[in-house]
Amino acid sequence: MAEGTDARAPRESMLRRVLHRVTASNEDLVDDDLQRSSINAGVSTIAEARMRSRASLQGRIEVLTLNPRGTNRWLEAELRDGTGAVTLIWMGRRRIPGLRAGRRISVEGMITEADGRRVIYNPRYTVLPD
Numbered sequence: 001m002a003e004g005t006d007a008r009a010p011r012e013s014m015l016r017r018v019l020h021r022v023t024a025s026n027e028d029l030v031d032d033d034l035q036r037s038s039i040n041a042g043v044s045t046i047a048e049a050r051m052r053s054r055a056s057l058q059g060r061i062e063v064l065t066l067n068p069r070g071t072n073r074w075l076e077a078e079l080r081d082g083t084g085a086v087t088l089i090w091m092g093r094r095r096i097p098g099l100r101a102g103r104r105i106s107v108e109g110m111i112t113e114a115d116g117r118r119v120i121y122n123p124r125y126t127v128l129p130d
Contacts, residue, residue, distance in 0.1 A: 043106065061105060087118065
């Protein structure tokens, strides 16, 4: 064994993960799974994506709403990946086939800020299998 390494470290790490799974709330477990899924897919997490830069993200749609203000209508979705949230806005769209709350998608677009929240306007998207 190399000097300075501890044979107990992997065992303690495994024990820590098991204890986290047992004591964590369902929401925490879902967040962990979403975050792990983003990392495994090789995309950025929402928390590490920088403002005013293009980003490829993946997560689950939490909320999907239609905003019918005057003649300007848009479809708005909140995407979460376990590390944060970003609002997706499709201008001029009333609905997009395949998108619904709870659906997993990957998106790509420019992250901006509007009303104090992260927003991507008209992102490219791919619906992921459930």
